[in-house]
Amino acid sequence: MKIGSREKNFRKYLEKHFSLTLPEDVDIFYAKGVRVGNKDIRKSRITGELGYAACDFGFNPTNSFIQNFGHLAGKNAVKLKEDEARQFAAGRDLPLDLGRKSKHVIMRYGEYTVGLGYYDKDKKKVLNRIPEKRRRAIVN
């Protein structure tokens, strides 16, 4: 795959899978991986790591990207109850039946985007994709 097409493919994936269109001032670009940032940093001639990772090499979105932009998604978002949201934030997988197709899902609780999950159709559960260091046993 051409490097230039990776960012386009990720954008297409976001639109098709999550019905998610990014705001105009947010850019997706390839710079040692698909990254997200503003338009100004691409024009800069300062050499360094631009923005932060939007997805991995398999086009799986990062948890951070989803936590920051998941509120814009129109589909494949799961509404959680309070107890489920707390469990998911703490890093647990959630037993849920979301149909016959495995897929990435955005886990929401009220207006909060809790994080990224992966629905496993065989296990009938949403596997937790929040990185270990980000997980928290929420106290409020």
Next chain:
Amino acid sequence: MQEKEYCDWLSQYTDCDKCMDAFHNQKSFFRINRLKGSRELKLKAEQSPYYDSAFELKEDIQIGKTWEYFLGLIHPQSLPSILVSLVLNPGPDDVVLDAAAAPGSKFSHMAMLMENKGVLVGNDYKKEKISALYASINRLNVLNCIVTIRDAKELGWKERFTKVLLDAPCTALGSGAGASQRWNPEHSERISGIQKKMLFSAYDALKKGGEIVYSTCTYAKEENEDVVQNLLDNVPSAELAEINLDIPHEPGAGECSRCCRIYPQHLQSEGFFIAKIRKGE
């Protein structure tokens, strides 16, 4: 014994008893992260009279385990540390360097002041520190950032940035536990040489007409006024600028009276030193 000696030393700068008492009874502050929109907070908190995005936590809770922290809606940060970025006050059109950016508190605050626009370069030297910086970037949604790994003593940039922040590594006597045990005047002397090199290098990176803020979270003159004065003495284009923040503080020592010394008793928070320097044409 060490505590008494420390107190004698501290008394040359401020009232030691008031300073130590406030240091041991600091309030908890956090900053709203407006890069993630505005949401109602569940936390019990009171807005600071000095800055509308700064809040004092009014409940006994581990802030790092709250929804607000987890979702990147807030960032725990001492009030003087929050004020440092306000002194530099970068805007959306600026190209900004944070020369010692990790773990990213002031860095992410500057991104917020810049409304995630312009260019904000976060530099640090050690890989472990860079991962702490990235944790802040990811959680707080910083989109205008470029991360670099360079020795702040030898940054190698010439007149590239409109604004620069150097929050220098220091003896941190105004921050963290056990200051009197950690206090060692020789350490301040040693680190002062490093800080001077860092400030020269950061100043080189600044464009003409630009501004640089130098800050530390310590009290020693060797790490503060001496570092600033060394630059002023050796670089004719450098001039000390007024800090226009209406906050309780004491002026810097000697010729550096335009600098701010914020002691724990001023804001019931960490101790900080802040200087703003302008690069003339």
